[in-house]
Amino acid sequence: MSKWVNKFVFWLLCTVLAVTGSCSGPKQQEAGGRGTGSVEEIIVQEDRPLILFFGNSLTAGYGLEEDESFPALIQEKIDNEGLAYRVVNGGLSGETTASGLNRLDWFLEEAPAVFILELGGNDGLRGIAVGETRGNLIGIIQKVKSSYPEVQILLAGMQIPPNMGQEYTDAFKGIYEEIAASEQVHLIPFLLEGVAGDPELNLPDGIHPTAEGQALVAATVWQYLRPLL
Template identity: 50%
Template sequence: MTGGLKRLILVNSYLICLFLASFAQADNKTLLVVGDSLSAGYGIDIKQGWVHQLQLKLDREQLAYTVVNASVSGETTTGGKARLPKLLETHQPDIVLLELGANDGLRGQPIKIPHNNLANMITAVQNADAQVLLIGIQIPPNYGARYTEAFAGIFARLAQTYDTALVPFLLEGVALNPQLMLKDGIHPTAEAQPILLDTVWPYLKPLL
């Protein structure tokens, strides 16, 4: 076999591999995460965050999904609602995980603001023919029991109204464990991230 023929075979093999890889990637469905610092990996390496670990889990289980993490630390439901149309247009997701509201609650926003914003976002996702997984959050009782309970109830009411899947509380088993929270008492540590993923996974898996 001549050197020129060998080079031609190698080039053709390389092009075939690129084609197959591109085809496989194009065939992947898209899972979009729209969240705040809890999903953006605040205070830790982003690769330690539960969203990145979700991609690894999907890969291990040979589930053809590409995870797009559009989470922004400090994001409110108002900011998320403003960003969502462009995100839906750009990524055309099959599933959208909505993890927002904590910053609204920590700022003492009237309950109707996060409720209405999340309702608007759910409707936008459903109108884009994507499934919604709403991720619930609770806040510390800084504003009194009445506000805290009303805030926590937002997510269950929305899930029932719009018939969406719901993770009741993202920080279940984490929030009250000081060893799993950063010094600010708000954000989970790197060690807590697998627990967050385990909390989300049972509600996400039926949507895949």
């Protein structure tokens, strides 16, 4: 939903509630956990530059509460530093690079200031051809650039276990650095640095980070995102 649609919804809500003398929207959380409900404050928040996280279950925070996902933790870091940005979590469990490319247009109704691309892990686990994954990631990046040339793009690198053979694993790992160089975008070398493979930091499936693991992922992302803000 674009910010203009949000404004219309809140304007309509105020019109409906005018008879009661009350005009307040859903509670929003500020740094420190304080809630604010006025329409004016919500619209101001919606007008902040957008940071869009576009990814799969890792971004969505699979198996955890919404506020435990690393994009939500990034919003906390932003608020704590008093930066005027808002985060949207565009993570979808099971997403591949192909399905991500297909659903991208819906998320580009509003210009992001920063676009964080976290896809490819499911491709690797399914053994999808590395060339196809590379092409889809480039397609996503180029579509975002074409829509909003001023956007900052941060590509999250991913690695996979050698289930599909070492040759495939090495080739998969290499595509992120290649794409970052060829498309001139910023790169997080490995999103799950210090988290992948540690049973204490992952859910029983061994793939998705726990709340503690997500906090470490957020710290990794923040290291590369903060200089762009």
